[in-house]
Amino acid sequence: MNSLVSSSFCNYHITKLPLTSTRFRCRHSLCNTHLSIKNLKVRANTNEVDTQIAAEESEQELKLEEKLNETSKVSSSSSSTVPALDIDKDLKKAVQKTAATFAPRASTATKNPAVPGTALYTVFEVQGYASMLLGGALSFNLIFPSNEPDIWRLMGMWSIWMFTIPSLRARDCSKNEKEALNYLFLLIPLLNVTIPFFLKSFAVVWSADTMAFFAMYAWKLGWLQRRE
Secondary structure, three states, X not given: OHHHHHHHHHHHHXXXXXXXXXXXXXXXXXXXXXXXXXXXXXXXXXXXXXXXHHHHHHHHHHHHHHHHHHHHHHHHHHHHHHHHHHHHHHHHHHHHHHHHHHOOOOOOOOOOOOOOOOHHHHHHHHHXXXXXXXHHHHHOOOOOOOOOOOHHHHHHHOHHHHHHHHHXXXXXXXXXXXHHHHHHXXXXXXXXXXXXXXXXXXXXXXXHHHHHHHHHHHHHHOHHHHHO
């Protein structure tokens, strides 16, 4: 009887031991799964933070590149405009000095009396444009016609340079008009000497001088800009 009780008691303990071990294993496995889930969540959060940081860094890099490109464009444009302005200033100085040396000017240092609104101003202006028209008539052989080149047609060809420009420069004109006349005083002789090598025609030379005259006025006085 005692042997039976002891054997049953032992069997009871033996049957109990595997249950506790299995429970421990289950709890251990559950803890491991919970830990793995938490690790996955932490890794996902860290990945999201890393991607956000990388995106912000890329945006900052793009902004820096755009700023650098803008500054490089501004610096290149300013560096390209500065030499152009220097060349323009040097050209203006050279033209003004040459025209002041060779072009007719007042013999006294007093103020020019041919100011706008005076009769002298009107006389010089009418004289300048009338000599231009008279030179055209002579160049086209309408006045004192002849079949051969003569002094009249030669004077007509040079009328703008000899009479029109000096008459207009004698007035008290604006700075831009004075610059236009200074440029024309140097440009027209070049045209009158160069064109006869290609076309021996007094009318063509006078027409080229007239076109250069009005083109220079349109450029310096801004006629086209005013129309726009």
